[in-house]
Amino acid sequence: MNDKMVFGQYYPINSWVHRLDPRAKLLSVLILMISVFLIDSIYILLGFLGILFIIVISTRIPIGKFINSFKMMSFVLVLTFIIQILFRKDGDLLITFNFQLTYFSLMIIVVTLLLWLLVSKYIKYFKLLIFLIVLGGLMALQYYTNIWGHIVSYHIDIYSRGLVMGSYVVLRLLGVLVISSLLTFSTKPTELNNGLDRLLSPLKKIGIKISILSMMISIALRFIPTLSLEADKILKAQASRGADFKEGSLKQRIGQIVALIVPMFIISYKRAYDLADAMEARGYIPDNDRTSIYVLKYRFSDVLTLLFDFLVLGLTIFLKVAYAI
Amino acid sequence: MAINLSQVNFSYEPVKKRKTNHFVLKDIDLKIEGKDEFIAIVGHTGSGKSTLAQILNALLVCNSGVVDIFGKVVSRKKKVKLKNIRQQIGLVFQFPEYQLFEETILKDVMFGPKNFKMANREELAKKALETVGISPDMFEESPFALSGGQMRRVAIAGILASNPNVLIFDEPTVGLDPLGKKELLDLLKKLNEEEHKSIIIITHDMEVVSSACKRVIVLDQGIKVFDGEKDELFKNDELIKAHSLDYPNSIKILKEIKEKLNIDINIYQYTIEDAFLELKRVLGDSHE
Ligand SMILES: Nc1ncnc2c1ncn2[C@@H]1O[C@H](COP(=O)(O)OP(=O)(O)O)[C@@H](O)[C@H]1O
Ligand SMILES: [Mg+2]
Numbered sequence: 001m002n003d004k005m006v007f008g009q010y011y012p013i014n015s016w017v018h019r020l021d022p023r024a025k026l027l028s029v030l031i032l033m034i035s036v037f038l039i040d041s042i043y044i045l046l047g048f049l050g051i052l053f054i055i056v057i058s059t060r061i062p063i064g065k066f067i068n069s070f071k072m073m074s075f076v077l078v079l080t081f082i083i084q085i086l087f088r089k090d091g092d093l094l095i096t097f098n099f100q101l102t103y104f105s106l107m108i109i110v111v112t113l114l115l116w117l118l119v120s121k122y123i124k125y126f127k128l129l130i131f132l133i134v135l136g137g138l139m140a141l142q143y144y145t146n147i148w149g150h151i152v153s154y155h156i157d158i159y160s161r162g163l164v165m166g167s168y169v170v171l172r173l174l175g176v177l178v179i180s181s182l183l184t185f186s187t188k189p190t191e192l193n194n195g196l197d198r199l200l201s202p203l204k205k206i207g208i209k210i211s212i213l214s215m216m217i218s219i220a221l222r223f224i225p226t227l228s229l230e231a232d233k234i235l236k237a238q239a240s241r242g243a244d245f246k247e248g249s250l251k252q253r254i255g256q257i258v259a260l261i262v263p264m265f266i267i268s269y270k271r272a273y274d275l276a277d278a279m280e281a282r283g284y285i286p287d288n289d290r291t292s293i294y295v296l297k298y299r300f301s302d303v304l305t306l307l308f309d310f311l312v313l314g315l316t317i318f319l320k321v322a323y324a325i
Numbered sequence: 326m327a328i329n330l331s332q333v334n335f336s337y338e339p340v341k342k343r344k345t346n347h348f349v350l351k352d353i354d355l356k357i358e359g360k361d362e363f364i365a366i367v368g369h370t371g372s373g374k375s376t377l378a379q380i381l382n383a384l385l386v387c388n389s390g391v392v393d394i395f396g397k398v399v400s401r402k403k404k405v406k407l408k409n410i411r412q413q414i415g416l417v418f419q420f421p422e423y424q425l426f427e428e429t430i431l432k433d434v435m436f437g438p439k440n441f442k443m444a445n446r447e448e449l450a451k452k453a454l455e456t457v458g459i460s461p462d463m464f465e466e467s468p469f470a471l472s473g474g475q476m477r478r479v480a481i482a483g484i485l486a487s488n489p490n491v492l493i494f495d496e497p498t499v500g501l502d503p504l505g506k507k508e509l510l511d512l513l514k515k516l517n518e519e520e521h522k523s524i525i526i527i528t529h530d531m532e533v534v535s536s537a538c539k540r541v542i543v544l545d546q547g548i549k550v551f552d553g554e555k556d557e558l559f560k561n562d563e564l565i566k567a568h569s570l571d572y573p574n575s576i577k578i579l580k581e582i583k584e585k586l587n588i589d590i591n592i593y594q595y596t597i598e599d600a601f602l603e604l605k606r607v608l609g610d611s612h613e
Contacts, residue, residue, distance in 0.1 A: 230423075263423050
């Protein structure tokens, strides 16, 4: 199995964050996330993001990887920001924009949107940015021109609270994204699973058997690459019988997908039975206590990390209380 | 010429990184006729045999070079009708029984002809099933109720039904018992002799090569190192050694006998029957 078969977002280097115990990392993520949501001063939030940025730099995971995960969320970020600005109506009124929708501007808007639909699939980079610029241009058109048949006037008020809350939401989401990306970039899925297993194992006392669940997860993780290879083979085998998964009517395409899904089910079942037999042959009993081949040990760096996390949490709570008074 | 490859290179990595790419196939030149050929492709695991088969079926497209299949050039730039190519070149994957999915055997075999929009699909399917030895009273049964060997034959019928001129089999005898292996080889010989199909077998098994094939292609780490008559290959001891190939049993045994008894015998016999006849000829002669 080669590098490509390592799925997920794990970035294979050996930084200090990579070396941390997965339990410490999971707890850190939990504590830092709580902190992000407790902070209610924009300056402290910026400071918090600054610290995160320093941590990110120190791991030497390429910043591009983080930017990629922002890209996927950028639409949501922009949308929440705009919604906050449009609908928050408290605080000071900062500025009012008056717009005139005329037949002229309406026509241009419709034409531009149609053009966008045609052209957008050829835009590879900065799609959202270009869209925002186009949108800004259309708004500017309505702001500055008032010719050819006036339809309706409307205005957008921007309040200070709207701006502040919009920035809050965006910065908080950014914080959450950085923290969770840091975890997934630095921790293999199997490590995560082991960490969760060990963290939650006290639940056994109240009758919840985490070990079975984590065994299920680790088996599933183990079989994702295998089954994706099998799926590739079946796909090719059916393609060589003329199956075409891209063309044809909906009904035809569903028929073709069945040609992929049925064999995949059969292969999965067969693998599952084989594995169950192999596990039983080696004496696997689901409820038994067993030791793990992965021994997790807290080290000094883990303790330090957790101390730091609690410090951050304590500080945010202190500041929150202090500000409230 | 049905298949004509020239200077074909292929890598599984994205083209972007071409400079550092690991090529799985390197500068392959290959010509294959559309009828009457019986070719074995041999080579070690990872030498690129399965990859080559998928190039011939247009499932993979080469990075550079020309792949011309029945007059259609497959390339990344220009789209051609792949369906025509796939109808004319049938590819039977390793463990083809996993591609079965329909409710009945007949329906499953008709999947290919239906996709290729062939007119007489039911007749084609029935004929293909008959060729592989599945009796008509089983046509309406579920393919999943069959034994392993029968499933493989139904899967092969699923390829035959599209009536391709060239048939490629990727390790068809793996996992079969000796009888199943012999039946399969007999089927391939029949297709070759009676229906004049070109057959290409990918295999590790020198018995398969010696008993059925005429021409042999040897791949080693993505390079075609031999292409010619099987006689020529087995007589070239250096080549066999250089690429650590094996001799078929009949040759091995006759060689041993020749050395031990020090008799003048033609060791290049490809079936047990021929070897026996040759022995009888030589020993009979010397007894007189
Ligand atoms: N889907 C794939 N993705 C990446 N590499 C592959 C893939 N399939 C095969 N390879 C690699 O290509 C090389 C040739 O493989 P293959 O054509 O299957 O050889 P053979 O059939 O002779 O055993 C091997 O090194 C293999 O690891
Ligand atoms: Mg192979």
